Amino acid sequence: MQKEFGTYFAIAGNAIKSLTIAYPKFIFGCMVVLMLVSLVLSFTVFRHPEKAAATVVTKVSPVEDGFSQILRTTGNIRETMQLKQLVDSLTAKKQLSGRDSILLDSALSRLAEIHQSLK
Incomplete structure (x- = not known):
């Protein structure tokens, strides 16, 4: 070169x-x-204006927000318990059918989604 x-x-x-x-x-x-x-x-020209006007604050009652969060958490706990019971019953089997494998996979995926939403 x-x-x-x-x-x-x-x-x-x-x-x-x-x-x-x-x-x-x-x-x-x-x-x-x-x-x-x-x-x-x-x-002047290359300055990026802050997007404070884009954020809209909605007034939500803390009580309503707290109750909706409690209901959502309760639903997640209930679903987690049902999925755990399903996974336990499927893993207790010696051999899984195709339908069982699909159920197990979807249950584990849903458990992972619930776990991610809690973080």
């Missing part, structure tokens, strides 16, 4: 070096101007 493009990089490097030696104040001024433009743009 250096054999192919090395001469071009050397020519470009020498040209940039000669420009910086010939016009150092101009190069410094350009750098300062570009930094100021970047500063102005970063605080």
